[in-house]
Amino acid sequence: MIRTILKSDNNQLTLQLPNDxxxxxxxxxxxxxxxxxxxxxxxxxxxAEKIAAIDKALSKHRVDLSNFKFDRDEANDYE
Numbered sequence: 001m002i003r004t005i006l007k008s009d010n011n012q013l014t015l016q017l018p019n020d021x022x023x024x025x026x027x028x029x030x031x032x033x034x035x036x037x038x039x040x041x042x043x044x045x046x047x048a049e050k051i052a053a054i055d056k057a058l059s060k061h062r063v064d065l066s067n068f069k070f071d072r073d074e075a076n077d078y079e
Contacts, residue, residue, distance in 0.1 A: 002017070002018070005033070013030075015028070
């Protein structure tokens, strides 16, 4: 699938298709859009920055449970 947003300078447009679409039935749709929505794709640096910010914000709520042992009998002892 190809999705391209562009602004035309005249009433003709030429599209270059990838080789795997040659000989196949394709559909081309053109309609006017008011505003371009930003892409949801973020690069690795932005992802790392977001992860670091979340990690920093939640660090004060972290609890070390590495030595925790669950005792099923104690959990089910209702007396």
